[in-house]
Amino acid sequence: MATTATVHAHAAPQGFIRKYIFSLDHKIIGIQYFFLALTAVWIGMFLSLLMRLHLIFPTASLPLIGEIKPEQYLSLLTMHGTIMVFFVLTTAPQGGFGNYFLPIQIGAPDMAFPVLNMLSFWTTFVAFVVLICAFFVQGGAPLHGWTGYPPLSAVQSAGPGEGLGADLWITSIAIFCIASLLGALNFLTTTLDMRAKGMTLMRMPLTCWSWFITAMLGLLAFGVLLSAGILLLLDRNLGTSFYVPLVVVNGQIMGHKGGSPLLWQHLFWFFGHPEVYIAILPGMGVTSQILSTFSRKPIFGYKAMVYAMLAIGFFGFMVWGHHMFMSGMSPYSAFAFSILTMCIGVPSAIKTFNWLGTMLKGRIRFKSPMLFAIGFVSLFVSGGLSGPFLAQPVLDIQLHDTYFVVGHFHLIMGVAAIFGMFAATYYWVPKMFGRMMNEFWGRIHFFITFIGTYAIFMPMHYLGIAGGTRRYSQYTEVAYLAKLQPIHVFMTYAAIITIAAQFIFVINLFWSIFKGPKASDNPWEATTLEWTTATPPPHDNFNGVTPVVHNGPYEYGVPGAARDYVMQTDPAISSAAAH
Amino acid sequence: MATYIPTRAIDHAGHDQEPPSPPQSGGGEGHGDNFPNYGARLRRARLGLICGIVTVSMLFISLTSAYIVRRGLPTFDEVKQGYFRDWGEVPLPWLLLAINTAILLLSSITMEGARRAITRRAALAPVESIPGISLGEEGSFPWLAVTIVLGFGFLLGQWLAWGELKARGFLVNTNPDSSFIYLLTAAHAVHLFGGIVAMLWAGITALLHRPVEVRRIAIDVTAWYWHFMAVLWIYIFALLGLMR
Numbered sequence: 001m002a003t004t005a006t007v008h009a010h011a012a013p014q015g016f017i018r019k020y021i022f023s024l025d026h027k028i029i030g031i032q033y034f035f036l037a038l039t040a041v042w043i044g045m046f047l048s049l050l051m052r053l054h055l056i057f058p059t060a061s062l063p064l065i066g067e068i069k070p071e072q073y074l075s076l077l078t079m080h081g082t083i084m085v086f087f088v089l090t091t092a093p094q095g096g097f098g099n100y101f102l103p104i105q106i107g108a109p110d111m112a113f114p115v116l117n118m119l120s121f122w123t124t125f126v127a128f129v130v131l132i133c134a135f136f137v138q139g140g141a142p143l144h145g146w147t148g149y150p151p152l153s154a155v156q157s158a159g160p161g162e163g164l165g166a167d168l169w170i171t172s173i174a175i176f177c178i179a180s181l182l183g184a185l186n187f188l189t190t191t192l193d194m195r196a197k198g199m200t201l202m203r204m205p206l207t208c209w210s211w212f213i214t215a216m217l218g219l220l221a222f223g224v225l226l227s228a229g230i231l232l233l234l235d236r237n238l239g240t241s242f243y244v245p246l247v248v249v250n251g252q253i254m255g256h257k258g259g260s261p262l263l264w265q266h267l268f269w270f271f272g273h274p275e276v277y278i279a280i281l282p283g284m285g286v287t288s289q290i291l292s293t294f295s296r297k298p299i300f301g302y303k304a305m306v307y308a309m310l311a312i313g314f315f316g317f318m319v320w321g322h323h324m325f326m327s328g329m330s331p332y333s334a335f336a337f338s339i340l341t342m343c344i345g346v347p348s349a350i351k352t353f354n355w356l357g358t359m360l361k362g363r364i365r366f367k368s369p370m371l372f373a374i375g376f377v378s379l380f381v382s383g384g385l386s387g388p389f390l391a392q393p394v395l396d397i398q399l400h401d402t403y404f405v406v407g408h409f410h411l412i413m414g415v416a417a418i419f420g421m422f423a424a425t426y427y428w429v430p431k432m433f434g435r436m437m438n439e440f441w442g443r444i445h446f447f448i449t450f451i452g453t454y455a456i457f458m459p460m461h462y463l464g465i466a467g468g469t470r471r472y473s474q475y476t477e478v479a480y481l482a483k484l485q486p487i488h489v490f491m492t493y494a495a496i497i498t499i500a501a502q503f504i505f506v507i508n509l510f511w512s513i514f515k516g517p518k519a520s521d522n523p524w525e526a527t528t529l530e531w532t533t534a535t536p537p538p539h540d541n542f543n544g545v546t547p548v549v550h551n552g553p554y555e556y557g558v559p560g561a562a563r564d565y566v567m568q569t570d571p572a573i574s575s576a577a578a579h
Numbered sequence: 580m581a582t583y584i585p586t587r588a589i590d591h592a593g594h595d596q597e598p599p600s601p602p603q604s605g606g607g608e609g610h611g612d613n614f615p616n617y618g619a620r621l622r623r624a625r626l627g628l629i630c631g632i633v634t635v636s637m638l639f640i641s642l643t644s645a646y647i648v649r650r651g652l653p654t655f656d657e658v659k660q661g662y663f664r665d666w667g668e669v670p671l672p673w674l675l676l677a678i679n680t681a682i683l684l685l686s687s688i689t690m691e692g693a694r695r696a697i698t699r700r701a702a703l704a705p706v707e708s709i710p711g712i713s714l715g716e717e718g719s720f721p722w723l724a725v726t727i728v729l730g731f732g733f734l735l736g737q738w739l740a741w742g743e744l745k746a747r748g749f750l751v752n753t754n755p756d757s758s759f760i761y762l763l764t765a766a767h768a769v770h771l772f773g774g775i776v777a778m779l780w781a782g783i784t785a786l787l788h789r790p791v792e793v794r795r796i797a798i799d800v801t802a803w804y805w806h807f808m809a810v811l812w813i814y815i816f817a818l819l820g821l822m823r
Contacts, residue, residue: 112623112627116627181634184630184634185627185630185631186627188626188630189626189627189630192626193619193622193623193626219630219633219634219637220633220637221637222634223635223637223638224637224638224640224641226638227638227639227641227645230762230766231645231762234751238751238752239751239752240751240752240755240758241654241665241752241755241758242645242649242755245654246654246655246657257654257655257665258652258653258755259649260648260649260652263645263649266644266648267641267644267645270641
């Protein structure tokens, strides 16, 4: 429903470069982010495949790569984690889908600051290129893991990858911080100031809430990582001693003294734990959206979902110390961090039960987006249940730095978030590119990936409980770990099959973009604003008019309505009929 | 059983129908996108600035926490085989820093002058556009140019202060105190230089004869940012000066 004709901030560009490369259009920028993340995820996945192959064939010489040495294994591990956390889990859900759909879902013609938006993407791109360059410099990529703990990360002579490769790694992260801050600023301003008439905060789709809260987390967290990174660069290159105590490397006393590696850990995890929610919150948003749409029911407890996300974001800043139980922190501090961490279980449980309540007695349409959304819930529960184990300092003494942790965070932060992205892709590609994705191959992709991810990551919990340490490049030489080798073999074959299934996805995606059946404006019979406009949306999103919103975002099964959904722009339904 | 009574046929795309009366309440406050709505753009720019200030504040809050933590850490002396505090007190060039502070505060005043002048011009712009109406020749003081000069003056003063520290034998890696002095002042200087770039951009918009409302937005947000830079410097100065 339109009211006022509007003039868009910037005219539709004509030339290829302004239209597709240095575009100011949030939709193009969203697609750019999406494909950047898609490129990054394939690189990150390839690195994980190399690691898994090395773990079961530690002395094998791989074609074109040769034998993977222990330090190279650590480089693979570092780059896999960094690429996945920053350039996939942070980039695609927020920069990709958020950029594309936030303005449309709130009825705006673009983001608040289109130029900043473009700069944000290209800064991210530069950060990615700088990171990849670390592979090709002398010494190769760094060894210190995505968490970059000093003194390993702060002393240039600490290892072959800790020279220029580590400098590039830190520089890349610093650039990425700036890009993310620009993006967060844009998301917050857009959400607060550019909502269409009638789009109250409590009428926003939960996707918008999730992007909004994610932006708040990013705004508060990335500045801290940036400052931590600057200190690390100074320690490495100017001889300061922020993080580095008196250390001896290869028999030589370094020039540092008095610094504290724990200072880095505090600063890093003050960013690092909110980062987990930066990765997962958008997945929660899109899952809520899809479960409601495909269950043909309003979301169960809309306000509770909003407050739960806010609570998760708030607690996310209070719990960084649970990553440091083994650092020698005071037991009283550990107790506080432990209690606060377990508090996060409350809003998480609210969300989970609300998702189940949404599906309960729904007329469920088991389309590909719905399957992946259900998969998200499953993985969120499976990965989340191991959280309270790790949140207890006594148990963490046993489980810290074991495969239990690897299994936990991959399920809840990695794969659950990826399932959110898959769900979003199957759900929104018809709107983004005007073509439907193949449903049959979508389902095949789902079932292989769903079973495959459980096959990879559930055994890690057993490995961890049995004392299987993480980050070792070779377990065959350690007597008690060698007995666990068959589990590694199983996980590697599961990984190979799961990775193979991703070819189905990417072929389906590109085939559908060019050859898929044309999508109607509202193929899923959904209610939010992106489905009121043309497919794909015009340059200014609503063809020169501003939508007016009268209803909430999840009005399905309204009694007395002519059909089973009422769009947000439809005439207002009576409050008695509204859910 | 509630009943849904459509007031009109619901079309599939929700388009091409007569609009209903807009809701009286509603969030979004229903601004939509009415370019060129300079009031909305100014509000949006200020909102973005607030987000930016939050971010810069987080950067300095984390540096402050690092400062406090590092200050309290003992270090091991390999010769004496014992722990001691290696913080090291750096004698600051107080007079120079005080002069710099005065320059920055003065620049904040001149920046406010620039902001108020452009606000006044923007407010009177519609009156001036009426044929036959003249407000007379209003003498305009170059507030922005003076602020830019003072901004560079502050940076020059900081440079001299670093030179003074260097002359006294304190480099960035001499001791933790000197490390933090260089770090905090440099981080502030980088952000302040960003403010100078914004002022130069605002000046260029004047040379390009952009509408006065556009220039007002640029100067307004730059002014608030500049005031924040002044407050931030006083905070840093107090941190370095009082925690001795």
